[in-house]
Amino acid sequence: MNNKTIPHMPSPPKPFYTRIKTWLVLAVVIAIYAWAFSGIPFTGIKQTAWQITKAVFNGLFHPDWNYVYLAEGEDLLRGLAETFAIALFGTTISVFLTIPFAIWASRNLIRTRLFSGASTFTLSLIRTFPDIIMAIIFIKAVGPGAFAGVLTIGINSIGMLGKLNSEAIEDLDMGPSEALKACGANRLQTIWYAIVPQAIPSYLSFALFRLEINVRSAAILGMVGAGGIGTPLLFALEGRTWSRVGVILLGIIVLVTIIDWISGKLRRRLVQGKA
Amino acid sequence: MKPSEGYPVKPSPSLKKWMTLALLLALLWLSVRETEASLSELIGGIPEMGKFIAKMFPPDWKYLRVVLKPMIETIQMAILGTTFGAIFALPISFLAASNVTKGWALRTPARFILNLSRTIPDLLFAALFATVFGYGPLAGMLALSFFSFGILSKWAYEAIETIDNGPMEAMTAVGANKLQWIYFGVIPQVLAQFVGFVMYMFEINIRAAAILGIVGAGGIGIYLNRTLGMFRYDQTVVIILFTLVIVLAIDAVSSRIRGKLI
Amino acid sequence: MIEFKQVSKVYPGGTVGLNNIDLKIEAGEFVVIVGLSGAGKSTLLRSINRLHEITSGDIRIDGKSITSAEGRQLRVMRRGIGMIFQSFNLVKRSSVVRNVLAGRVGYHSTLRTMLGLFPKQDMELAFSALQRVNMLEKAYQRADQLSGGQQQRVSIARALAQEAKIILADEPVASLDPLTTRQVMDDLRRINREMGITTIVNLHFVDLAREYATRIIGVRAGEIVFDGPATEATDEVFSAIYGRPVSEDERLGGRNVEAI
Structure with missing residues (x-):
């Protein structure tokens, strides 16, 4: 088989219009980026930017350790404790408030399309609503402080939790529900005996996942006055006390890392079905 | 019995x-x-x-003209922030993935950076950059870049760790160097997924960008703060509604593109 | 007694599930329904407790029409009919005894069952049901720790705890191995004989049908094409039901059943 002649090379299967399409997409992308860059003033950087950067790093590497604990209060530890408290309490509230939404949004439990659709819409509206704006509204109601943060997180988390849980319910094995129906159980009994036990592991896992997000959220809600470590952080930034900014940043990093670690471990156990 | x-x-x-x-x-x-x-x-x-x-109604619709420009700025911040985040996220996700980077000496620091950047919330980045670089969209863009970097690199490295080993083994077998190995063995498997992640990140960033102005980092959030400070809630509601409409519109477009990719 | 009167089922697409079925099953019978998959066995069985709705005709249980029953009435009728599924349909994360007690929920108020406050008689009923299927010592284990055969026996116990007068079993052994298949079928037969519970089983194993049934009903294309004692169901009869000779994978094998 010593065939020396070069066989006819097939040309790549790219018809004319596909190539045109590729070029068009590319042109659109380039245009979008040109437009995006035109909006950001790269030239107007503060003259002092470099100095401040150095100062920030200096502060990060020489944190104000005294701030960690102050006898008279308003220190880092108490700020972090409050941040965690806001996240935990807020998450707990949302975990309970989510239940009706999750059930109403599940298409396998609710036959009336209009009803489940309305719930899905409400959930996506809540998800879209920025938490900071919600915090501002709650501050108007209960005044500035941690409670406003709790309410914000409690309501704002419903959007995501409701969506995740209703999707999880839609994926459940409906066999047990059928069995319960065949036993003469009514709607509520069916949900309680066949859906709830199956849904609990993912329900808890989502709650933990949301707790991780909410700790981060609670850390910044203070910037608009809704309690937690955000308020002293904003003061430190405005007052250019970089060593204090440094210690607060470290505090947030440590808190978030610990919560992520614990929550991740618990979630892994839930997935394995040990709990 | x-x-x-x-x-x-x-x-x-x-x-x-x-x-x-x-x-x-x-x-x-x-x-x-x-x-x-x-x-x-x-x-x-x-x-x-x-x-x-109650004070929000009736909304001051004329205010739309004022906030149109900052809304455009918000979108521009989100586009660039997502892009820069993605550019830096891809290489570090290769370093962090245990099936690509076998040695721990590179992988451990990569994971450390990745986990560290994920602990810091978006608004905190924004406040930080606003004090360093001055108030304006540049700070917002940088904040979103760092924020996206943390999240995208985590998604990407988790996706890389689940890919099929076969093509990578094939590249090893043909004697490819590390870069060729990644380019032919890994990237084709994760590219579509990664673009999907970037689009989704963009959706998240639009929401984030809308509020960064509260700490002075550009975009429509500045006007949010301003109208609230002046008790012009009828203008605040215009901003909120405008933001919701833009977010929902971009979500719709982006999720359609994502649907086509997969 | 279960009575079908001119029962038909037409699916929304126009496919005929059941075609004008007239059927009478006496109390205490052990009926096996055979037929190819898609012949309407499952539809026939599930129309008895209305897990499937029929489009015309009437089904009566002990003289009462389940077809026209609604709400509470329907649930009361359903709690008198136990059902056993191919995939067991236990709540895998719940304990065995809780799964069995689930058979009692139709007897109590919603609140009471949600709080788990079952009366002592119910507990005893659940335990004696478990004892009957030899699963008593597993009562507090989680259902997902049991083998397939054990899970199916728990679901039989659930039907017993219901104090059902009728048990419907929809392919109860299709996902079990030959040995556990016999154990489950033996349990069903024993319960049928000792407690006089009317038992209706869908099966696709020819030899099992002949071995356990007192009466065999053959279904083909939504119609009853054979109805008679198991002794009359020869290979020729099965070929007629299936529309082709009986193939080897429709026999479970094992015991010497060809002699029957």
């Missing part, structure tokens, strides 16, 4: 379970105290909230 004493007795839950429950309840109780939550305060505050919302 056996008497009922012969039936098995329900095993009582283990001590560990009780302890966990007790710990959780204690933490929760402390949280309630720490945050000074009170139902009466909430109920008492509802009229206040009602007044606040």
Whole structure:
């Protein structure tokens, strides 16, 4: 088989219009980026930017350790404790408030399309609503402080939790529900005996996942006055006390890392079905 | 039939379970105290909230003209922030993936950077960059870049770790160097997924960008702060509604593109 | 007694599930329904407790029409009919006894069952049901720790705890191995004989049908094409039901059943 002649090379299967399409997409992308860059003033950087950067790093590497604990209060530890408290309490509230939404949004439990659709819409509206704006509204109601943060997180988390849980319910094995129906159980009994036990592991896992997000959220809600470590952080930034900014940043990093670690471990156990 | 004493007795839950429950309840109780939550305060505050919302109507639609430009700026910040985040996220996700980077000497620091950047919330980045680089969209763009970097690199490296080993082995077998190996063995498998992640990140960033202005980092959030400060809630509501419309519109477009990619 | 009167089922697409079925099943019978998959076995069985709705005709149980029953009435009728599924349909994360007690929920108020406050008689009923299927010592284990055969026996116990007068079993052994298949079928037969519970089983194994049934009903294309004692169901009869010779994978094998 010593065939020396070069066989006819097939040309790549790219018809004319596909190539045109590729070029068009590319042109659109380039245009979008040109437009995006035109909006950001790269030239107007503060003259002092470099100095401040150095100062920030200096502060990060020489944190104000005294701030960690102050006898008279308003220190880092108490700020972090409050941040965690806001996240935990807020998450707990949302975990309970989510239940009706999750059930109403599940298409396998609710036959009336209009009803489940309305719930899905409400959930996506809540998800879209920025938490900071919600915090501002709650501050108007209960005044500035941690409670406003709790309410914000409690309501704002419903959007995501409701969506995740209703999707999880839609994926459940409906066999047990059928069995319960065949036993003469009514709607509520069916949900309680066949859906709830199956849904609990993912329900808890989502709650933990949301707790991780909410700790981060609670850390910044203070910037608009809704309690937690955000308020002293904003003061430190405005007052250019970089060593204090440094210690607060470290505090947030440590808190978030610990919560992520614990929550991740618990979630892994839930997935394995040990709990 | 056996008497009922012969039936098995329900095993009582283990001590560990009780302890966990007790710990959780204690933490929760402390949280309630720490945050000074009170139902009466909430109920008492509802009229206040009602007044606040009542003042939003009728919305001052003419204000739309004023906030159009900052809204455009918000979108531009989100586009660039997502892009820069993605550019830096891809290489580090290769370093962090255990099936691509076999040695721990590179992988451990990569994971450390990745985890570290994920602990810092978007608004905090924004506040930081606003103080360093001055108020304006540049700070917002940088904040979103760092924020996206953390999240995207985590998604990407998790996706890389689940890919099929076959093509990578094939590249090893043909004697490819590391870069060729990644380019031909790994990237084709994760590219579509990664573009999907970037689009989704863009959706998240649009929402984030809208509020960064509260700490001075450009975009429409500055006007949010301004109208709230001047008690012009009828203008605030215009901003909120405008933001919601833009977010929902971009979500719709982006999720359609994502649907086509997969 | 279960009575079908001119029962038909037409699916929304126009496919005929059941075609004008007239059927009478006496109390205490052990009926096996055979037929190819898609012949309407499952539809026939599930129309008895209305897990499937029929489009015309009437189904009566002990003289009462389940077809026209609604709400509470329907649930009361359903709790008198136990059902056993191919995939067991236990709540895998719940304990065995809780799964069995689930059969009692139709007897109590919603609140009471949600709080798990079952009366002592119910507990005894659940335990004696478990004892009957030899699963008593597993009462407080989680259902997902059991083998397939054990899970199916728990679901039989659930039907017993219901104090059902009728048990419907929809392919109860299709996902079990030959040995456990026999154990489950033996349990069903024993319960049928000892407690006089009317038992209706869908099966696709020819030899099992002949071995356990007192009466065999052959279904083909939504119609009953054979109805008679198991002794009359020869290979020729099965070929007629299936529309082709009986193939080897429709026999479970094992015991010497060809002699029957």
